[in-house]
Amino acid sequence: KAGVTQTPRYLIKTRGQQVTLSCSPISGHRSVSWYQQTPGQGLQFLFEYFSETQRNKGNFPGRFSGRQFSNSRSEMNVSTLELGDSALYLCASSLRMGLAAADNEQFFGPGTRLTVL
Amino acid sequence: QKEVEQNSGPLSVPEGAIASLNCTYSDRGSQSFFWYRQYSGKSPELIMSIYSNGDKEDGRFTAQLNKASQYVSLLIRDSQPSDSATYLCAVTGGYQKVTFGIGTKLQVIP
DSSP: OOOOEEEOSEEEEOTTOOEEEEEEOOTTOOEEEEEEEETTTEEEEEEEEETTEEEEEOSOOTTEEEEEOTTSOEEEEEOSOOGGGOEEEEEEEEOOOSSSGGGGOOEEOOOEEEEEO | OOSEEOOOOOEEEETTSOEEEEEEESOTTOOEEEEEEEOTTSOOEEEEEEOSSEEEEETTEEEEEETTTTEEEEEESSOOGGGOEEEEEEEEOTTSOOEEOOOEEEEEEO
């Protein structure tokens, strides 16, 4: 079974630009979550999509948005980039179909390293 | 109070010893608990999940859950230098977001 894929793997942008990141989950997984990881801050939750609907949302400004398509692929967009947006952006794929731990295991993609100059 | 707390470390153990990693959480409604390993420059990799109180073993790894004390731990037996990484504890309940701790950096000294 193919794992989670993320594109692109690396991005360099300048302040004020916008960026779109893509995530393809494991086949059969309907949940995609996005995280921002920076040194010292750990994994910060951005949002989760399940069957094309935003199920959970973190405490990030409105510049960060996402969506999910009918094939469960998800995109994340950051508008008006700031220097502080430089980070590793990770997406995680999960079944999220039940309450047991095994139903909620998340599997991460390799991440997109975003550098804002 | 942080939702999921871990000591950032580093935790240093000699090769062959048992490494004990700890995590506490604040939401009593939490139901599912996870341990991830993250090597420098890589994405997190799931080690194991646990749902019920008690111990769950998988090879050299044992996860321990105590819901009354809101405490979950990971034991690594016969630690190897290749176990040197950051270990992330994660927690969720129902269909709420999965919340991660800051991670504990483990160093296994040859």
